Amino acid sequence: EAQVTQNPRYLITVTGKKLTVTCSQNMNHEYMSWYRQDPGLGLRQIYYSMNVEVTDKGDVPEGYKVSRKEKRNFPLILESPSPNQTSLYFCASSPLNEQYFGPGTRLTVT
Amino acid sequence: QKEVEQNSGPLSVPEGAIASLNCTYSDRVSQSFFWYRQYSGKSPELIMSIYSNGDKEDGRFTAQLNKASQYVSLLIRDSQPSDSATYLCAVPRRGSTLGRLYFGRGTQLTVWP
Numbered sequence: 001e002a003q004v005t006q007n008p009r010y011l012i013t014v015t016g017k018k019l020t021v022t023c024s025q026n027m028n029h030e031y032m033s034w035y036r037q038d039p040g041l042g043l044r045q046i047y048y049s050m051n052v053e054v055t056d057k058g059d060v061p062e063g064y065k066v067s068r069k070e071k072r073n074f075p076l077i078l079e080s081p082s083p084n085q086t087s088l089y090f091c092a093s094s095p096l097n098e099q100y101f102g103p104g105t106r107l108t109v110t
Numbered sequence: 111q112k113e114v115e116q117n118s119g120p121l122s123v124p125e126g127a128i129a130s131l132n133c134t135y136s137d138r139v140s141q142s143f144f145w146y147r148q149y150s151g152k153s154p155e156l157i158m159s160i161y162s163n164g165d166k167e168d169g170r171f172t173a174q175l176n177k178a179s180q181y182v183s184l185l186i187r188d189s190q191p192s193d194s195a196t197y198l199c200a201v202p203r204r205g206s207t208l209g210r211l212y213f214g215r216g217t218q219l220t221v222w223p
Binding site for chain 2: 029030031032033040042043045048050090094096097098099100101102103104
């Protein structure tokens with residue numbers, strides 16, 4: 001089954017404790033993105049990758065890191081999470097412009 | 111002006127009615143447009159894409175594109191309670207590489223029985 005997977009789906013953590021949210025796609029898509037979604041603010045792109053080892057900042061990259069060492073994987077790293085990073089996070093992959101989303105990760109930082 | 115604007119709603123229609131969702135965009139050279147459906151707490155799901163002026167139909171869904179007026183709409187015929195969701199309009203980012211979209215903030219649709 002063609003899909004984008006994310007783990008974990010739910011995470012509660014404390015300020016400053018490094019965490020990684022994994023994202024994997026099995027569709028051989030070139031492009032991958034991370035978004036956060038907050039009430040009233042919609043979907044905002046955090047980071048984007050157009051190929052292995054090629055990434056670019058999105059609209060809200062502060063406090064986040066990414067890497068793309070393999071085509072299928074695009075992890076999101078929060079080195080020192082803060083409460084303002086509490087949000088719903090989505091990974092997406094694209095063959096061209098249309099995007100296909102993972103199930104989401106609900107992160108709470110206390 | 112925002113890249114993509116949608117009526118925030120909420121939009122409420124009775125079962126069986128036509129629901130009309132609208133989106134305007136600012137980049138005149140945009141060539142592709144997408145509609146996503148998002149149920150509460152779930153991820154956005156691509157339901158329609160349109161690339162040419164005019165109408166594109168897929169089952170009960172019709173996307174309409176008017177590039178001269180820079181708007182794209184989604185019509186849902188014979189609306190069902192299961193259509194209750196937030197609908198997001200998306201267009202490619204101006205001057206960007208492939209795979210980057212701007213999303214509108216969405217229109218919340220409620221279909222009541």
